[in-house]
Amino acid sequence: MKTEISKELVFSYFASKASPLQRKLVEEWLKTNEEQYYEWLEEWESTHPQYLPDSEAALLKYEAFLENNPQSVEPLIVSSEETEELILPLKPTIWWKWGMTAAMVVGGLTIGGWFFRDNILYQTYQTTFGETEALTLKDGTHVTLNANSSLRIPRFGFSQTAREVFLVGEANFEVTHQANHQKFVVKTDKNFEVVVLGTEFTVYARQRISKVVLNKGKVKVQYREGNTQKHLMMKPGDLVTLDNQNRLSRKVTNQPQNYAAWEQKRFVFEETTLQEVAYLLQENYGLEVEISGKPLAERVIMGSFRAENVDELLRSISELLDINVVRQGNHVQLTDK
Secondary structure, X not given: OOOOOOXXXXXXXXXXXXXXXXXXXXXXXXXXXXXXXXXHHHHHHHHOOOOOOOHXXXXXXXXXXXXXXXXXXXXXXXXXXXXXXXXXXXOHHHHHXXXXXHHHHHHHHHHHHHHHHHHHHEEEEEOOOOOOEEEEOOOOOEEEEOXXXXXXXXXXXXXXXXXXXXXXXXXXXXOOOOOOOOEEEEEEXXXXXXXXOOOEEEEEEOOOOEEEEEEEOOEEEEEEEOOEEEEEEEOOOEEEEEOOOOOEEEEXXXXXXXXXXXXXXXXXXEEEEHHXXXXXXXXXXXXXXXXXXXXXXXXXXXXXXXXXXXXXXXXXXXXXXXXXXXXXXOEEEXXXX
């Protein structure tokens, strides 16, 4: 007899109250009902936040601390014989200099402390132009960094409430599901973040534009448009693009895996303009690209090919579009034949 999986049973699973048999049934059901699983997970999380700060209790605790530890300054008693001796050397200008010096020292220590604090608390993985790097995080999540990108992670492990990483550039993520349903959050400096639980997706956060492509599972993109905080739930195949003003557009792609083809040193162009290719050469390889004229910049390239290095990529572009490609150091010139 087939056991039907109900929302109540799945909620018990989320709350870690399900029996071993029930957990096994839910995990088997999940293999063919991923979409329903993530919908119920979102509903359960909205009513069961992982952390609720008790602000009132914290305030009472702080007030009790102040009451038990009063700040007092004892009066300085100086004899009349000592007064003149003390006052004369300590002129206001000297006090001012001492105060400024102390402030500069304290300020320097504070800034330095914060700088080294980040170095101590976080570990940064960084790739150079033309380089990719595969990582496995402590929770089992697999990350592949594209060229000219960096990923910052907590050096001593994730917190109990969320697994947060900070991305600049582009990376593909294969996130592992945790027994406590801990969220995985990709933060960027582009005013958007991706919140996910057990899925595969690619995040692109460059200077010109930002993208999120979902291959498997379900993610939520949180972003700010003007002064308004917004979010969007993505489904497999969704491609979300945010411009420099964080205006969002969404479309569906039949092959989301192509957006991470760079992991295998493969390039897939689907009606991609030569100008877009020039941006790729600049962002991933640090090249300065000059295109002779707007008509050439708007030429469209289509095709899929492998390229082990940038010179192979330039050669393929030249052959596909039948154009001249001349490279001198970091400068590349593209012209019609």
